[in-house]
Amino acid sequence: MHLTHTLDFVLLLLGASVAGVMLFNRLRLPGELAYLAIGALIGRAGFGLIPDEASARALAEFGVVFLMFTIGLEFSLPHLLSMKRLVFGLGAAQVGATTLLSLALGGLLGVPLGAALVLGGALAMSSTALLSKLLIDRLELDAPHGRMVMGVLLFQDLAVVPLLVLIPALSQPPDAQLRLLMLAGLKATVLLATVLYFGQRLLGRWFLIVARRRSSQLFMLNVLLVTLGLAWLTDHFGLSLALGAFVAGMLISETEYRYRVEEDIKPFRDVLLGLFLVTVGTFLDGRVIIDHVLLVLGLLVVMLLAKFAVVLAAARVFGATPGNAVRTGLWLCAGGEFGFVLLSQMSANGLGSAVLIQSAVAAVVLSLLVAPFLVQWSNRLVMRFVASEWMLRSMELTRVAAQSLSTERHVIICGYGRTGQLLARFVEQEGVAYVALDLDPDRVREAASAGETVVYGDAARRETLIAAGVARAAAVVVSYADVGSACRVMDLVRELRPDIPVVVRAIEEAQLEKLTREGAAEVVTDIFETSITLASHTMALTGVPLSRVIRRVRDIRSQRYALLRGYFHGRSDAADDPEATLERLHSVALTDGARCIGRSIADLALPDAGAKVSAVRRRGIRALNPEPELVFESGDVVVLLGTPEALASAETRLLQGG
Structure with a gap:
């Protein structure tokens, strides 16, 4: 009982x-x-x-x-x-x-x-x-x-x-x-x-x-x-x-x-x-x-x-x-x-x-x-x-602005942990400037004393992004896997600079849809990249030719990431290469006589020719995945994505009409 x-x-x-x-x-x-x-x-x-x-x-x-x-x-x-x-x-x-x-x-x-x-x-x-x-x-x-x-x-x-x-x-x-x-x-x-x-x-x-x-x-x-x-x-x-x-x-x-x-x-x-x-x-x-x-x-x-x-x-x-x-x-x-x-x-x-x-x-x-x-x-x-807090906040923003003042077309890295530091080294080796923002004072002090461009600041604050030069930046990267904070950053970036691409890190594939909907140009998920790396090592160790492994990994990534789809073809690429018939990128410069000037992407119906406008560069500024309503202007450089036959047809429509 x-x-x-x-x-x-x-x-x-x-x-x-x-x-x-x-x-x-x-x-x-x-x-x-x-x-x-x-x-x-x-x-x-x-x-x-x-x-x-x-x-x-x-x-x-x-x-x-x-x-x-x-x-x-x-x-x-x-x-x-x-x-x-x-x-x-x-x-x-x-x-x-x-x-x-x-x-x-x-x-x-x-x-x-x-x-x-x-x-x-x-x-x-x-x-x-x-x-x-x-x-x-x-x-x-x-x-x-x-x-x-x-x-x-x-x-x-x-x-x-x-x-x-x-x-x-x-x-x-x-x-x-x-x-x-x-x-x-x-x-x-x-x-x-x-x-x-x-x-x-x-x-x-x-x-x-x-x-x-x-x-x-x-x-x-x-x-x-x-x-x-x-x-x-x-x-x-x-x-x-x-x-x-x-x-x-x-x-x-x-x-x-x-x-x-x-x-x-x-x-x-x-x-x-x-x-x-x-x-x-x-x-x-x-x-x-x-x-x-x-x-x-x-x-x-x-x-x-x-x-x-x-x-x-x-x-x-x-x-x-x-x-x-x-x-x-x-x-x-x-x-x-x-x-x-x-x-x-x-x-x-x-x-x-x-x-x-x-x-x-x-x-x-x-x-x-x-x-x-x-x-x-x-x-x-x-x-x-607390009156002194305004002064400290102003000093913090001044330090951020001082780091970004002499930079242009730079990358703003939100978070300077392991991922952020590796990213900074990659872009620096390619000659691209960066400004990193982090909230760990010890990490900031250590990295700054070593000469790295990192400052103490909260990327989820409007004034911090402005001080970091978001108006002059080429891209923003959220290197930490926090969906809520990433959404706040993207909301501010969209308000301050709607044309700048934002690359976001995430843990799960389930977070992809939300982050993309909030405006991320690309979402890099840890699980997806880990799976690809594991698969590539496994294939190589089981005897699959390295060239095939690299091609397979590139194909998978191109299906997952819009920015990685296609590649620019050159003379050094063999004509009998198995990839010769795959989608590639091709740039078309629009001069004054081009028939597409004054018309929109939608008017030309390029998808009917099997091609897509991947990007448009105008006066030094590149717009990725432009809207169908975008109207072509003289001097634009149009980046097309498609097979060789489709690219030839699309270029003809751009320059000669049809």
Whole structure:
């Protein structure tokens, strides 16, 4: 009977979660809020559909375990050391100052010391899942404020571990707290030192033994065994389950199996984290929140303002510009999922009153609703209230303009990662100038110091493209595979310079239609080019003549890319070449006596002759794939595409009529 009740509970959560997440996705709201809202609806304060709260708490505990395991899995000592100033400087300052403010405010309001400490830690947290996704979507991960946000989030994730160790001791009577805290610290130190020392030596060998069996099922079972085994071990020693899971993730992160484990565990983590947030929502009591709505709103306002002020001040101390300090504060002032973890542990250990915990959970939920809007408005708020930002933006545009001022018929490369750098070297070797725009300050500094024409700037901004000389450029290339940003760039280019071709990089063929519809002259997809390269190497290694391989690859590319269709034929091309009858390109110069002058492409009906106008060069400017309504003028150079017979017929129509 108990098993039936538990299954009823799990099915209820899964069904409600599917419906809720679909609805919130349609409303463009974070999925975390969907889980919380579902929990509130089916909980004891809603429809009262939870049959067994003990099952709910047990499921929530498993969600925390796998969440902490993935945090440990992402724990990288070299990565921490490379960002130590931001992580242990700015991050520690933010969490420490926010917690101290909570202690001071709690003392004024009569909140017990232990409850105020954990509450401060809970409110200091921000949403790693939400903010990291927004940084990636907005291409701001490598921006100065993006690096600061990630540094603080990393320290917050680490700060949860000692807080989870402290909570059970803080829930004890005051006279026993010091002894229990010292005992917990000693046990944690001894246990962690032993596990880390022996675990690093044993775990790699053990995973090698398991991996040699070449069984994905066995490998997954082993990951679960290690994770839950270490969680059980720390719990057995009077510490938290989450601490053991974090240590398991840390140990596995030092092995070569880290990325495989990360992929295998991801479904468990996402599902259990969602169910954990549902169970947090079930603990919400709407009547308590309504009765204490002023406390909820007060906590929300104090949290947003206090965290914003703390991050702003700390970022300025660590050398951020006023604009980036304000941006970082706006990004980090809301709450996060680890706040729910700590608040649920407070509730489970009886640390703090129910009213205080309920109000804090409600305040964090409301802050998550506000967070996407604060991020969206951050740049506008900075430009509105930070006077120095206008000067910095002007200096940035001046640097971009200085690089492009002496160039003409150049290529604007949006993004200077590996792809952008290889492209720059190709065009430079052909004597074509380029201006590259990138948002990674370290990369820009390194490349610029080496003499490369790269500047810090956002290609998805109108003023940046103007400063980069889009009015004088020959082409624009989006070298990063982000459809949303590429569409913004093309929209601006179409507005500023509608005749310039834009070449865009994409990952999937499914993105081709959208990018082409938005105005891309060509879309180069990673999967298509990788497939061609693999096929060409395979054919060559299996004995297919190299000339045939090259011809086949060229044919495939010509079918896929309009700009690569055909080639210009010369005397050196053999008359008996098998390709002699294939489509080729041919240029026809229109003099004053040409019969087509004053007539449009459509009037001549060149496709009836089997040819197509591939491009028209007029006064040094080349229009690719011109519209049928284009009218020929004297001095035009018309580039035709077709077979030799079709080209001869089309040239006759252009020059003599017919």
